[in-house]
Amino acid sequence: xxxxxxxxxxxxxxxxxxxxxxxxxxxxxxxxxxxxxxxxxxxxxxxxxxxxxxxxxxxxxxxxxxxxxxxxxxxxxxxxxxxxxxxxxxxxxxxxxxxxxxxxxxxxxxxxxxxxxxxxxxxxxxxxxxxxxxxxxxxxxxxxxxxxxxx
Numbered sequence: 834x835x836x837x838x839x840x841x842x843x844x845x846x847x848x849x850x851x852x853x854x855x856x857x858x859x860x861x862x863x864x865x866x867x868x869x870x871x872x873x874x875x876x877x878x879x880x881x882x883x884x885x886x887x888x889x890x891x892x893x894x895x896x897x898x899x900x901x902x903x904x905x906x907x908x909x910x911x912x913x914x915x916x917x918x919x920x921x922x923x924x925x926x927x928x929x930x931x932x933x934x935x936x937x938x939x940x941x942x943x944x945x946x947x948x949x950x951x952x953x954x955x956x957x958x959x960x961x962x963x964x965x966x967x968x969x970x971x972x973x974x975x976x977x978x979x980x981x982x983x984x
Contacts, residue, residue, distance in 0.1 A: 845979075847979045847980045848977065848978070848979050849871065849873070849880065849978045849979060849980065850869070850871035850872075850976065850977070850978040851885070851975065851976070851977040851978070852869055852975055852976060853885050853887070853973045853974070853975030854867050854973055854974060854975065855972060855973045856971060856972060856973060856974070859889065859969065859970055859971070859972050860967045860968065860969055860971075861961045861967070861968040861971045861974070862966065862967050862968075863960075863961060863963075863965065863966045863967070863968070865960070865961075866958050866959065866960045867958070867959045867960070867974045868956060868957070868958050868959075869956070869957045869958075869959075869975075869976040870954055870955070870956050870957075871954070871955055871957070871976070871978050872952075872953065872954050872955075873949045873952055873953065873954075873955060874952050875952065876948070876949045876950060876951050876952050878948075878980055878981070879946045879947060879948050879980075879981040880946075880947050880948075880949070880978055880979065880980060880981055881942065881944070881945050881946065881947070881978070881979050881980075881981045882903075882942075882943045882944040882947055882957065882976065882977070882978050883940045883941060883942055883943055883976070883977040883978075883979070884899070884918065884939070884940070884941045884942075884943050884959070884974065884975070884976065884977075885938070885939070885940055885973070885974070885975030885976065885977055886918065886920065886930075886938070886939040886941060886971065886973075886974060886975075887936060887937070887938050887939075887971075887972040887973040887974075887975075888920050888936075888937055888939075888970055888971050888972060889935055889936060889937075889970035889972060890928055890932070890935040890936070890937060891935065891970050892920060892921075892969070892970040892971065893969065893970070894920075894921075894963070895919060895920065895921040895922070895923045895926065896917055896918060896919050896920060896921075896923070897917070897918050897920055897961070897963065897968075897971065898915065898916070898917050898961070898962040898963055899915075899916055899918070899959050899960065899961055899962055899974075900913070900914070900915045900916075900959070900960050900962045901913065901914060901916065901943060901944075901957060901958065901959050901960075902956075902957070902958045903944065903947070903955065903956070903957050904955065904956045904957075904958070905949075905950070905953065905954075905955055905956075906953050906954045906955065906956075908956075911949075911950075911955075912944060912947070915962060916943065918939070918941045920937070920939060936972065940977065943976075945981065946981045947981075957976050959974055959976070
């Protein structure tokens with residue numbers, strides 16, 4: 834009975850997809866694109882897409898610039914943007930996100946209320962855009978797709 838309760842308490846009914854990719858040696862190379870493929874089964878819904886970022890407290894910047902591209906299964910670009918996300922407070926330097934020791938996790942909105950034209954597979958590509966060939970102490974990057982609460 835306790836096992837069943839534990840399984841149901843950990844479920845996340847709004848989550849459609851979630852995956853994180855660790856970077857070897859905690860370095861995100863500028864030419865390394867992180868790619869996620871996920872399936873949308875109900876195009877009548879809208880979805881929120883979030884970045885999952887894990888960094889060390891020793892990350893040398895307060896922010897992270899990334900460029901994303903959202904494509905359909907035929908490679909047609911549905912959305913593309915350069916985005917800035919703060920990992921530390923730019924004034925105080927205090928780490929943002931949830932931390933344990935010197936590791937911090939962030940869930941940051943990438944695209945709110947995204948609609949998809951049809952059911953099928955979609956691709957979300959992320960590339961770091963920090964003008965540094967090897968970006969240190971970004972431990973992993975992920976994508977979470979969930980049902981939007983907006984009607």
